[in-house]
Amino acid sequence: MKAAVCREFGKPLVIEDVELAPPQIGEVQVKLAACAICHSDILYAEGAWGGRLPAVYGHEAAGVVETIGTGVSGIQPGDHVLVTLIRSCGTCHYCSQGKLVRCESTFRLDAQSPLRAADGQSIVQGLRTGAFAETVVVDASQIAPIPKEVPLDAASLLSCGVITGCGAVVNTAQLHSGSSAVIIGTGGVGLNSVQGAALSGAERVIALDLSDSKLDAARNFGATHTVNVSKENAQEAVFGLTDGRGADYVFVTVGAKSAL
Ligand SMILES: [Zn+2]
Ligand SMILES: [Zn+2]
Structure with a gap:
């Protein structure tokens, strides 16, 4: 072969x-x-x-x-x-x-x-x-x-991509319905973390990325809110979207140190 x-x-x-x-x-x-x-x-x-x-x-x-x-x-x-x-x-x-x-x-x-x-x-x-x-x-x-x-x-x-992103949310974090989740990075793994959070019943699924086209895709996968971190302050945006609490769960799906 x-x-x-x-x-x-x-x-x-x-x-x-x-x-x-x-x-x-x-x-x-x-x-x-x-x-x-x-x-x-x-x-x-x-x-x-x-x-x-x-x-x-x-x-x-x-x-x-x-x-x-x-x-x-x-x-x-x-x-x-x-x-x-x-x-x-x-x-x-x-x-x-x-x-x-x-x-x-x-x-x-x-x-x-x-x-x-x-x-x-x-x-x-x-x-x-x-x-x-x-x-x-x-x-x-x-x-x-x-x-x-x-x-x-x-x-x-x-x-690989789906079970990594979705599995982190559903199996590892065991995200509770009604909670809020931030997903940093909306590439192949991140989009599936978005999907996992939506399927788990998260009330707010907040996707962060530098690319508007990837954030559009994140909405199709179930993101309720998107933040382009090249245009908005991520911390302020997340606190604003979570009634000042901050997110219940954060999933970092990119390898860049700046994402942390
Ligand atoms: Zn792989
Ligand atoms: Zn074994």
Whole structure:
């Protein structure tokens, strides 16, 4: 199959024919239909987070199950699925508390990449997924079935940006209905924090950004108020919109120090 391989940090990815080993116990092979480009992929490919090369990045994907390893239940060939980077055992200290993203277990795929170059060299399965490729082999815990009527290109966004932004609000903060929330930054993650706050019943969802077009998008995702911080004082605006209390919750979804 073909994959986009990172052979040198900061250089364009190289499309190569690579070999993918078949799924083993508890693993699933998925033919990908779409993979979004997450900022984390770009940072890895630039070398900002280090790691070994060659590597195939990409972790925000959706596709159709081709084959399953032994011991996999609840998933069948032909199922439409999301492919995420979250690999979890379901039984460790954190998994048993429902905190799957903190799973402490190690998996066969952590030690043994399924990817090989044509010359036999092992290729790192970047972000535990390696989805800048036609097909992936991942642990079954990384798969989430979706209805067949959901377009797979749109669905791929659920595999990272949506669950990061929405999950921070709904699962981590467990935002209460009737509360107020400020979301700083309305990129892919921020828009989904806006959406999560709206879905959780926040009375005021206040989106902050420097871009009017992004703030327009935030309104479509459920922001009740928007503040362009290049034109307005953020602190005054938020106190003004929250009866002088300040927000009950603040979600910072940008990496800039100035946002803090
Ligand atoms: Zn991501
Ligand atoms: Zn676990």
